[in-house]
Every structure is written in structure tokens, then in C-alpha cells.
Amino acid sequence: MESSSERPGRSLRPMWGRIAAGLVVIVVLIVLVERFSLVPGFGGILGEDTRDRSGPALLKSVQDMDRYEAAVGNFQVVVDLEKDAAFLPDAIRGTRTLYVGAGTVGGYVDLGGLDERSVTVNEDRTEASLRLPHAVLGQAALDPNRSYAVSKQRGLLDRIGDLFSDNPAGEQAVQKLAAQHIDEAARASGLADRAEKNTTSMLEGLLRSLGFRKVTITYA
Known part of the structure; x- marks a missing residue:
């Protein structure tokens, strides 16, 4: 016979699984909306932060013209x-x-x-x-x-x-x-x-x- 203390933990597992699946669906929908502009006015919902992390340009060679x-x-x-x-x-x-x-x-x-x-x-x-x-x-x-x-x-x-x-x-x-x-x-x-x-x-x-x-x- 299972103890009563084990039952609440097991009942929470399906709920957490449904929550995780729902979050995945939400993220996929946001990516699709962002990528293909499926819903007008919702472009850029994730936001973008552009940073230039390029290194300095190196002089490789000089050619006389x-x-x-x-x-x-x-x-x-x-x-x-x-x-x-x-x-x-x-x-x-x-x-x-x-x-x-x-x-x-x-x-x-x-x-x-x-x-x-x-x-x-x-x-x-x-x-x-x-x-x-x-x-x-x-x-x-x-x-x-x-x-x-x-x-x-x-x-x-x-x-x-x-x-x-x-x-x-x-x-x-x-x-x-x-x-x-x-x-x-x-x-x-x-x-x-x-x-x-x-x-x-x-x-x-x-x-x-x-x-x-x-x-x-x-x-x-």
C-alpha cells in the first residue's frame, strides 16, 4: 500500500508536464510570429539588442597601384x-x-x-x-x-x-x-x-x- 505522503508528489508530475509543454508551445508561437510576421503589430515581441563585438581590422598586405x-x-x-x-x-x-x-x-x-x-x-x-x-x-x-x-x-x-x-x-x-x-x-x-x-x-x-x-x- 502506498503511503499518503507519496501521492501529492506523483499528482504534481502530470501538471508540471502540461505546464512545460504549454511553455514550449508559447515559445514556438512567439518565434513564428516574430519570424514570419503572422500577426500584424506583434513584430519584435522578443526584442533585439545589437552589439558589435568585432575585433580590430588587420592590415594583411599593401599593393602598389x-x-x-x-x-x-x-x-x-x-x-x-x-x-x-x-x-x-x-x-x-x-x-x-x-x-x-x-x-x-x-x-x-x-x-x-x-x-x-x-x-x-x-x-x-x-x-x-x-x-x-x-x-x-x-x-x-x-x-x-x-x-x-x-x-x-x-x-x-x-x-x-x-x-x-x-x-x-x-x-x-x-x-x-x-x-x-x-x-x-x-x-x-x-x-x-x-x-x-x-x-x-x-x-x-x-x-x-x-x-x-x-x-x-x-x-x-
């Missing part, structure tokens, strides 16, 4: 990237992101490979001829302050997957695509030709200030 940055183009592109899953509706599995990417592309002339054969000067130092390489374009550099996602649509499975992902709803794919489109636009914009014209103007002004009356610059 032998190129003249002659022109910079500013570009903007709207990326509409959609990913669908076979045999599943978009509401279950699929993403669509509308992203505005803004960035710059620089055009430059590399002067590091010039030698005595690249420069010709006449005997009385009144004429100079320079043979330079053609201008080239650098890689597109996205500006994070002017680039942003307009909208994100995700299926149910993608939303659930974001809960367990280190980079939920990452924008790496649309950022890469935006940079690619900007690079293509820069090549078609005549930016390299503009860089060569600006380089020619700069060198002509510099050499004339040194006493050369005739300056000829060609690009090979």
Missing part, C-alpha cells in the same frame, strides 16, 4: 530571380526575389608595364609619343547602402528551412546576378573608351606643362 583610374560608371539594375521546384506549387516550394542592385565599375589604364620602348622623345624634347595598353574595366562593386531587396516570396518549405539555416533567405545569388548584369552593362556603355580619352587628356596636359609642344598617344 600602377594604373590610372580614368573613369567610373554608376549603374543600377533590378533583378527578378525566381526558383521553382519540379512537381511542387510555389506556395510549397519556391522562391522569388526582387532586388535592386546599385554599383560602380571603374575603367583604368595599366601603366605598370611601360618601358623605354613605350615612350619616344625627339632630340630637342619638343615632341613625345606614348604607346599605352587599351583601357580595361574592373569588376562591379555593389554599394550596400543603395542596394536592397524589394520583396521576397518563399514557399512553406523554404520558410521552414530558413529557421535552421545559418543564412536564412540569403541574398548572395541575387547580388551575384546584379554584379554580373552591371558588368555586362559597363562593357556596352563605352566606359573603356571614355577612360582612354580621359587618360589621353591627362597625359597631354602633363607633358605640355613640361615643355612638349606635340604629344601623340596611341593605344595598342
Whole structure:
């Protein structure tokens, strides 16, 4: 026969179990509301405290630049990237992101490979001829302050997957695509030709200030 002193302890166990289960349900509901904004006006119910615990930036290397940055183009592109899953509706599995990417592309002339054969000067130092390489374009550099996602649509499975992902709803794919489109636009914009014209103007002004009356610059 069980003693009466053991009965109250055992009767409390189911109650504590129900309380624990209820707390778990409440936490899950709060996370879902916070994550997916299921209930308007309840976003940020858990609150956030952002702290920057980054260490100091370390200088890893220094590279001398032998190129003249002659022109910079500013570009903007709207990326509409959609990913669908076979045999599943978009509401279950699929993403669509509308992203505005803004960035710059620089055009430059590399002067590091010039030698005595690249420069010709006449005997009385009144004429100079320079043979330079053609201008080239650098890689597109996205500006994070002017680039942003307009909208994100995700299926149910993608939303659930974001809960367990280190980079939920990452924008790496649309950022890469935006940079690619900007690079293509820069090549078609005549930016390299503009860089060569600006380089020619700069060198002509510099050499004339040194006493050369005739300056000829060609690009090979």
C-alpha cells in the first residue's frame, strides 16, 4: 500500500508536464510570429539588442597601384530571380526575389608595364609619343547602402528551412546576378573608351606643362 505522503508528489508530475509543454508551445508561437510576421503589430515581441563585438581590422598586405583610374560608371539594375521546384506549387516550394542592385565599375589604364620602348622623345624634347595598353574595366562593386531587396516570396518549405539555416533567405545569388548584369552593362556603355580619352587628356596636359609642344598617344 502506498503511503499518503507519496501521492501529492506523483499528482504534481502530470501538471508540471502540461505546464512545460504549454511553455514550449508559447515559445514556438512567439518565434513564428516574430519570424514570419503572422500577426500584424506583434513584430519584435522578443526584442533585439545589437552589439558589435568585432575585433580590430588587420592590415594583411599593401599593393602598389600602377594604373590610372580614368573613369567610373554608376549603374543600377533590378533583378527578378525566381526558383521553382519540379512537381511542387510555389506556395510549397519556391522562391522569388526582387532586388535592386546599385554599383560602380571603374575603367583604368595599366601603366605598370611601360618601358623605354613605350615612350619616344625627339632630340630637342619638343615632341613625345606614348604607346599605352587599351583601357580595361574592373569588376562591379555593389554599394550596400543603395542596394536592397524589394520583396521576397518563399514557399512553406523554404520558410521552414530558413529557421535552421545559418543564412536564412540569403541574398548572395541575387547580388551575384546584379554584379554580373552591371558588368555586362559597363562593357556596352563605352566606359573603356571614355577612360582612354580621359587618360589621353591627362597625359597631354602633363607633358605640355613640361615643355612638349606635340604629344601623340596611341593605344595598342
